[in-house]
Amino acid sequence: MLVLDAVHAHYGKSHVLHGVSIEVRAGEVVGLLGRNGVGKTTTLKAIMGLVQRTGGRIAFEGRDLAGLPPHGLARLGIAWVPEERRIFRLLTVLENLRTGLDRPGLSAARREVVLEKVYRHFPILRERRDQAGGTLSGGEQQMLAIARAMVLEPKIILLDEPTEGLMPRMVAQIREIVHALHQDGVAILLVEQNVPLTLEAAGRVYIMEKGLVRHHAPAAELRADHGVIHEYLGV
Amino acid sequence: MAQIIIQTINGLVNGMVLAMVASGLTLIFGIMDIVNFAHGDLLMLGAFVGATVLTVTGNFWLALLAAAIVIAALGVLLQVTTLRPLIGRDPLTTILATFGVSLVLQKYALWQWGPSVRQISEPVPGHFTLFYLEYPWYRVATALLAGLIIGALWLFLKYGKYGIWIRATTQDRVMAQAMGIPVPLVHTAVFAIGSAMAAASGVLFGPFGGVTQTMGFDFTLRAFIVVVVGGMGNLGGSILASIFVSLLEAYAALVVSPAQAVIASFVVLVLTMLFRPTGLFVPTPK
Numbered sequence: 400m401l402v403l404d405a406v407h408a409h410y411g412k413s414h415v416l417h418g419v420s421i422e423v424r425a426g427e428v429v430g431l432l433g434r435n436g437v438g439k440t441t442t443l444k445a446i447m448g449l450v451q452r453t454g455g456r457i458a459f460e461g462r463d464l465a466g467l468p469p470h471g472l473a474r475l476g477i478a479w480v481p482e483e484r485r486i487f488r489l490l491t492v493l494e495n496l497r498t499g500l501d502r503p504g505l506s507a508a509r510r511e512v513v514l515e516k517v518y519r520h521f522p523i524l525r526e527r528r529d530q531a532g533g534t535l536s537g538g539e540q541q542m543l544a545i546a547r548a549m550v551l552e553p554k555i556i557l558l559d560e561p562t563e564g565l566m567p568r569m570v571a572q573i574r575e576i577v578h579a580l581h582q583d584g585v586a587i588l589l590v591e592q593n594v595p596l597t598l599e600a601a602g603r604v605y606i607m608e609k610g611l612v613r614h615h616a617p618a619a620e621l622r623a624d625h626g627v628i629h630e631y632l633g634v
Numbered sequence: 635m636a637q638i639i640i641q642t643i644n645g646l647v648n649g650m651v652l653a654m655v656a657s658g659l660t661l662i663f664g665i666m667d668i669v670n671f672a673h674g675d676l677l678m679l680g681a682f683v684g685a686t687v688l689t690v691t692g693n694f695w696l697a698l699l700a701a702a703i704v705i706a707a708l709g710v711l712l713q714v715t716t717l718r719p720l721i722g723r724d725p726l727t728t729i730l731a732t733f734g735v736s737l738v739l740q741k742y743a744l745w746q747w748g749p750s751v752r753q754i755s756e757p758v759p760g761h762f763t764l765f766y767l768e769y770p771w772y773r774v775a776t777a778l779l780a781g782l783i784i785g786a787l788w789l790f791l792k793y794g795k796y797g798i799w800i801r802a803t804t805q806d807r808v809m810a811q812a813m814g815i816p817v818p819l820v821h822t823a824v825f826a827i828g829s830a831m832a833a834a835s836g837v838l839f840g841p842f843g844g845v846t847q848t849m850g851f852d853f854t855l856r857a858f859i860v861v862v863v864g865g866m867g868n869l870g871g872s873i874l875a876s877i878f879v880s881l882l883e884a885y886a887a888l889v890v891s892p893a894q895a896v897i898a899s900f901v902v903l904v905l906t907m908l909f910r911p912t913g914l915f916v917p918t919p920k
Contacts, residue, residue: 447812473814485809487802498802498813501795551814 400425400460400586401446401477401555407454408438408445415441417610418455423555426584428577430591430601430618434632438610439590440482443557446588447472447479459555473499476554480561482590484544488533492524495532495543499550517546520576538569545576555586562593574600594634598622606631636765637888643764645884647773649877650780651842654835656857656864656872657784658828664867665804665824667725668717671732673832674854675739680705680833681845682743685752694757698837702830709829713822721821736850743847754840776838783834784873787827791869800824804867859903865913874915878902 401423408416416438423429431439444450446457448469457464459475467475487495496517500510518525521542527535532543541561548556558577562570570593577600580587591597597604598618606614606627614627621628628634659673684701688694716735720728758775761768791797803810803820811817835853836845843849860879864871879899886895906914 449808468816468818469808469811470814470816473812479812481809481812485806487805487809489805490798490801494798494801497795497798498810498815501798502814547813 401588402458403442403446403455404458405455406442406445406452406457408441408450409453410441410450414453415450415610416445419445419607419610419612420455421588421605421612423586423588425554426581426586427603428581428587428589428601430589430597430604431607432591432594432597432604432628432632433607435592437607439607440559442607443479443481443559443588443590446477446557473502473551473553476552477557478548478551478553478555479557480544480548480559482559482563484540486532486535486540486543486547488531490532491529492532492535492543493528495547496524496550499547502551513550513552517549520549520579521546538565541565541569541573545573549580553585555588556580557588557590559590560592561589562591562596570596594628594632638885640764640767640769641884641888642881643769643774645881646877647777648884649880650777650784651835651839652853652856652860652880653784653873653876654780654831654838655853656860656876657787657869658831659857660861660864660867660869660872661800661824662828663861664869665800666717666721666821668721668728668732669725669858670828671729671854672712672736672739672850673828673857674850674852675736675743676705676709676829676850677832677836677839677853678743678845678847678850679708679739679836681754681836681840681849682747682752682847683833684837684840685754685845686747688754694754694837697754698834701833701837705833706826706830709826710822712829713825717825718818718821736854740847740850747847749847752840752845754837754845756841772841779838780835783831787831788869796820796823856899859899863902863906863914865916868913868916871913871915875913878914
């Protein structure tokens with residue numbers, strides 16, 4: 400469904416991605432592991448068209464994403480949960496969700512269904528719906544960032560380090576929501592530092608090093624043999 | 635005492651007109667990081683369009699509406715051709731570009747309407763006695779109308795679907811795009827709204843001081859001052875600052891001549907930049 404083929408990317412003059420090739424099939428959870436600064440986040444940004452792509456091809460459902468306006472990706476079914484969460488801090492929780500809900504072509508009834516579903520997954524957001532996004536705790540902001548992606552009813556979610564800096568209870572909730580999204584048939588490209596979580600949630604895992612994919616294996620294989628993980632991640 | 639009350643009313647009336655001009659300027663700055671030095675000239679063109687329509691139809695309210703619509707359309711054209719390609723560039727580039735647009739608009743007005751002052755007659759006749767003065771009702775009506783328009787803008791930004799798009803885009807352009815909000819379109823729409831409000835202010839202000847092709851610069855300057863004093867891009871702050879600065883000027887005019895009273899606003903500007911450069915009317919960051 401989502402195919403990156405030898406993608407190169409630059410930040411100004413520095414060459415960050417050196418030909419990354421990744422594929423995510425419909426409904427699949429794919430993990431992307433690697434140390435800090437190897438280009439995982441940049442890979443997601445390249446998909447979103449936020450870094451200058453200098454080579455290769457990114458296609459979604461067979462359609463090349465080059466030349467698509469940045470706001471066109473959401474319409475195609477690609478949602479992004481950035482590492483910094485990027486909540487609209489001065490907007491209330493409900494207004495944050497409305498940025499995705501108020502799109503053309505979504506009927507009022509369908510809108511209610513989508514909102515209810517998100518509130519069911521994250522009851523805390525219903526409680527805090529009239530509170531400014533900036534006043535939420537870090538964990539709540541992460542919930543809101545994921546909920547905001549979910550209201551787009553995407554086919555794939557690019558999830559960037561969702562558990563970073565969260566308490567174990569919140570991490571457990573993220574694990575549950577990833578599982579629930581998978582049950583719903585939503586594909587996920589999961590960038591993480593949390594190796595156990597990634598190996599548990601993902602079907603396949605790519606391991607990156609210095610702007611390249613160095614290893615690619617089913618998660619089950621990596622769970623059984625920790626040598627590879629140790630070699631690339633040192634854990 | 636009587637003078638103080640009169641000047642308070644004068645300050646409030648001027649403050650409301652200024653607030654209308656400044657809210658467009660601050661909205662545009664907030665969302666595009668562009669200081670639009672042609673803002674006052676859009677106001678001036680609006681006033682001329684209004685005066686022309688008034689001459690032809692004799693209907694002030696029609697003139698007000700026509701000016702807003704014509705200048706909104708011009709705003710769209712300007713934004714798409716001149717500013718859209720410059721978004722994200724060095725601020726100096728956009729300042730020079732809008733300054734250039736300002737000169738072009740002024741010279742166009744001179745060519746089209748000539749150097750003489752156009753009068754717009756007051757649509758609301760009558761006066762009421764305020765101590766020793768005959769105070770025109772129109773001034774009071776102007777303040778109320780400006781308040782209504784600003785209130786409508788605020789409601790739209792607060793509750794409207796597109797209002798939320800505008801606020802989201804103002805806060806985080808990239809994330810707004812990722813949420814599927816067509817950001818370039820939002821930018822153009824905001825520029826159109828700001829232009830329409832400037833044009834409407836020009837027509838409303840017309841009966842106060844007449845319409846000339848140089849009237850815009852004064853408004854650009856004053857609106858710029860209150861936008862800075864109120865906190866760049868902060869709508870509520872700009873409105874409060876407009877009223878604050880206008881009241882201050884009105885009171886200063888009691889002591890010195892009105893022409894010198896303008897200095898009061900510059901003093902406020904300089905003091906703000908020195909002691910609270912984020913703006914006077916912004917909440918203290920926690």
